[in-house]
Amino acid sequence: xxxxxxxxxxxxxxxxxxxxxxxxxxxxxxxxxxxxxxxxxxxxxxxxxxxxxxxxxxxxxxxxxxxxxxxxxxxxxxxxxxxxxxxxxxxxxxxxxxxxxxxxxxxxxxxxxxxxxxxxxxxxxxxxxxxxxxxxxxxxxxxxxxxxxxxxxxxxxxxxxxxxxxxxxxxxxxxxxxxxxxxxxxxxxxxxxxxxxxxxxxxxxxxxxxxxxxxxxxxxxxxxxxxxxxxxxxxxxxxxxxxxxxxxxxxxxxxxxxxxxxxxxxxxxxxxxxxxxxxxxxxxxxxxxxxxxxxxxxxxxxxxxxxxxxxxxxxxxxxxxxxxxxxxxxxxxxxxxxxxxxxxxxxxxxxxxxxxxxxxxxxxxxxxxxxxxxxxxxxxxxxxxxxxxxxxxxxxxxxxxxxxxxxxxxxxxxxxxxx
Numbered sequence: 001x002x003x004x005x006x007x008x009x010x011x012x013x014x015x016x017x018x019x020x021x022x023x024x025x026x027x028x029x030x031x032x033x034x035x036x037x038x039x040x041x042x043x044x045x046x047x048x049x050x051x052x053x054x055x056x057x058x059x060x061x062x063x064x065x066x067x068x069x070x071x072x073x074x075x076x077x078x079x080x081x082x083x084x085x086x087x088x089x090x091x092x093x094x095x096x097x098x099x100x101x102x103x104x105x106x107x108x109x110x111x112x113x114x115x116x117x118x119x120x121x122x123x124x125x126x127x128x129x130x131x132x133x134x135x136x137x138x139x140x141x142x143x144x145x146x147x148x149x150x151x152x153x154x155x156x157x158x159x160x161x162x163x164x165x166x167x168x169x170x171x172x173x174x175x176x177x178x179x180x181x182x183x184x185x186x187x188x189x190x191x192x193x194x195x196x197x198x199x200x201x202x203x204x205x206x207x208x209x210x211x212x213x214x215x216x217x218x219x220x221x222x223x224x225x226x227x228x229x230x231x232x233x234x235x236x237x238x239x240x241x242x243x244x245x246x247x248x249x250x251x252x253x254x255x256x257x258x259x260x261x262x263x264x265x266x267x268x269x270x271x272x273x274x275x276x277x278x279x280x281x282x283x284x285x286x287x288x289x290x291x292x293x294x295x296x297x298x299x300x301x302x303x304x305x306x307x308x309x310x311x312x313x314x315x316x317x318x319x320x321x322x323x324x325x326x327x328x329x330x331x332x333x334x335x336x337x338x339x340x341x342x343x344x345x346x347x348x349x350x351x352x353x354x355x356x357x358x359x360x361x362x363x364x365x366x367x368x369x370x371x372x373x374x375x376x377x378x379x380x381x382x383x384x385x386x387x388x389x390x391x392x393x394x395x396x397x398x399x400x401x402x403x404x405x406x407x408x409x410x411x412x413x414x415x416x417x418x419x
Contacts (some may be wrong), residue, residue: 001245003077006173007070008075009177016271018179020170020173022174024102025166032163032166033162034061042237049150050152059171069328074173078169082156083156085152085154087146087151091145095139096144099139102127102131108118120135168284173346175249177239178244181263182228183228184259185225186258189255189259190254196326204227210222210224211223219356227244229243257276260272294347295399296330298399300331314333314406316329331344332410340374341408344373347378358388373412374411379400
């Protein structure tokens with residue numbers, strides 16, 4: 001990710017909106033060729049110091065009219081992140097100390113020996129190299145490897161294209177703008193589990209409420225996520241901005257969402273940043289796997305071979321919320337008359353896993369206002385699994401791909417809801 005000093009934004013003081021810097025394929029076509037040259041500089045720059053690579057990149061981008069220094073610095077940071085530099089750490093400082101100790105008796109060192117000045121630079125370097133058992137080229141490359149500007153490029157991603165770097169730049173600038181955000185709101189029509197999970201991984205607190213999601217004239221159930229952090233209840237703070245920025249790439253890999261962020265500008269004035277898939281930002285992360293396991297995939301395939309009339313199977317479309325606790329059943333069997341059955345499949349397991357699953361399911365399955373549930377286990381029946389179902393007083397089945405899914409529904413509806 002970029003640092004705060006690389007952030008470029010456009011502020012509209014009339015309607016208090018904020019737009020991160022964004023390069024367009026057609027409007028900013030000059031950057032495609034320029035970045036292609038910069039990529040070649042890095043690919044051919046193995047062993048060169050960071051400072052020199054940055055200088056050459058600045059020369060290329062500086063030829064583009066109205067290219068601001070911040071944008072040049074941001075591209076240098078992105079290109080650096082695509083490579084690896086040699087880092088000396090404490091070994092570099094120890095090597096410097098040894099070089100200075102070996103060179104001290106040779107002082108004064110001059111360029112050309114003359115008169116009383118007996119030690120020229122080339123001779124001094126040769127003596128120090130012999131004493132340390134290293135060539136001067138090797139000494140020179142390692143002696144200042146703990147100074148960021150003097151670190152030498154060791155490797156670089158050779159597969160990336162200029163278009164991909166420009167796309168990464170647009171995402172990174174939006175992330176950098178979110179560093180100054182105090183809170184964000186995400187309204188979503190799908191991918192609820194992914195949003196909730198990654199909000200938690202980013203250590204963000206959330207409040208979730210149901211809403212109607214409209215798309216192409218069709219209304220469907222949706223969720224609204226209000227994200228901030230524990231300190232937000234005490235004062236306005238941007239301390240969770242990095243968490244918001246980390247969440248963005250995952251959000252970009254989802255569908256059917258819109259984001260609104262409250263961002264602090266000059267003099268702590270509040271500005272609104274709006275974002276949706278229509279903005280065209282591309283996530284560097286792949287979309288999540290369609291199924292978490294082969295067992296889930298097998299359950300879905302069995303249903304689709306013979307779907308019961310009037311019913312449809314939905315995967316992870318329901319997010320159960322209680323404060324900071326959330327739970328998403330693996331599947332939802334929904335009838336056109338509104339009846340709902342939560343289907344939870346349990347494949348790979350350990351005793352500890354079953355214990356944790358029992359604890360998390362208990363809150364939702366035994367609540368009075370919850371719909372019907374069905375647990376599904378692999379055909380290789382386990383005593384531990386049946387004990388779990390018995391403890392929760394929930395109906396369960398051992399999965400058989402030849403079984404008619406209508407039997408799943410019949411089993412789930414056979415027992416009344418927990419009261």
